[in-house]
Amino acid sequence: MTKKMRFAIVGAGVISPLHARAIINHPEAELTAIVDEVQEKAEALAKEFGSPPTFRNMEQLLQGGEVDAVCVCVPSGLHRDITVAAARAGKHVFCEKPLGITAKDMDEMIEACRTNGVKLATVFQKRTTQEALLTKKAIEEGKLGKLVLGDAYLKYFRSREYYKSAGWRGTWALDGGGALMNQGVHGVDIIRWMMGDVESVFAYASPLIHDIEVEDTAVAVLKYANGAYGVIQGATTVNPGQEARFEIHGEHGSIVYGDSGFKVWKTVDGEAAPIGTQKGTADGTDDPRAISADGHYILIDDLIKAVKENREPLISGEEARKSVDLILAIYESARTGREVRLQPGGV
Template identity: 90%
Template structure:
């Protein structure tokens, strides 16, 4: 590998500028390729970020491009195909959320990267915020005692125009789901990361407002393997959208925070809520383009270090799939009207 890690971006849609900005701002990274079948989109992204070579197909880029790693910014249902092709070409992968939309897809992505000796990292930038890291530290140190409740409120708004802006949005085939799989997956990842694995779920989910195949509103009751309970509410129908909110309660204290900061911080040692600038917080409650690129920079940096230190990325494929497995279990419960149990650490039984 050259001194700088050379990145390609596959998919020049809404999320791609966050990857591009993170790459060009990193002293040990450079953007050396952009791939999109729509030439105008690729050209517009390239023009904004240093005019790297553009390619119409992934195959052409993997054959001709000078690339060490690939950022995957295509629709969720295509993550598997791009990841497997990149891995077989010996390229490391930074995949946008969700990792995949089926258990089979994720199995194949993880195996392709493992068998070809490349790193598979996933974008969950909400994990990089100061509030998330401080809360995780407090929970892991036992400052809340035994956890009893862990709730995530993920109340976003997306307009009808949003769903009409691209044919893949709101479809099972390429979006893989709706308010939970697309927007809410960040919060699902956070609550599972903070509270630990989930034992079972019971859920309702449906398109209540939007004319789409998938859910725009979902509620789920969770039982964690620790014995704690929780709820997840995910929607794109709340107008105006609300900041994501996470509530963690234990026998010795409570922590509640949102994108704007801590609401409650009470722990057994009586300390005050840490002062938090929340640099890197991801907003986008109403507008998906209003998301900071700070978290993407941290994850680009982590992938570079993971490659050079030969360690697992901060959010590996195995770790990233847990939120998708939980969402798939929620969908199964909503479809069948039954409680769904999950395997230890993962997919529905």
């Protein structure tokens, strides 16, 4: 690897500027290529971020581009193809959520990166907030005692125009799901990360408002492996969208927080609520473009360090697949009307 890690962004859609901004602001990263089959989109993004070379597809990039790592910003159903191609060419991968949309896709992505000796990092920027980090630390230190409830409320709004803005949105083939797999996967990842593995789920999920194949509203009841219970609510039908909210309760205390900060921090030891945490962070509840790039910067920085130190990234492929496995179990329960048990390796 050269002194700076050379990044290519594959897919010049809504999320790509967050990757570009994080890369150009990092002293050890360089944006050296933009890839999109629509050349006008690639050129527009390149013009905004230093005018790196543009390419129409991965084949052109790998033949003529100078790149050490690939940011995968294409529709979810294409994550597998781009990741495997990059890995086989010896490029590290920084993949947008969700990792993949099927167990088979994720297996192949993880195996390709492992076999070819490259890192696979995934974007779950909600893990990087102070609220998430302090809550995780409190749980690990036993401040809440035995956990009894862990809930995630992921009530977003997306307009009909949003789903019509790209043919892949709201489809099983390329979106892999709806309110949970696209918008809610961040929150699903958080609550599973906090509470641990899920043993079983029972769920309802349907398109209640939008004319799409996948769900725009979902509810699930969870039983965690540690014996605790929980609820996940996910939607793109709540108008206006609400900030994501996480509620974690144990025998010795409760922590509740949202995108604008802590709502509750109470433990039997009387510890004061944390101060100086983030407030009013834009989280895209109504507009997917209204998302801070801070988390992407932190995770780009971590990938660079993971390569230098030859360690796993903070959110590896194996770790990232756990939220998708849970969502797939929720979908199976909604389809069958039955409780679905999860295995350690997935549904």
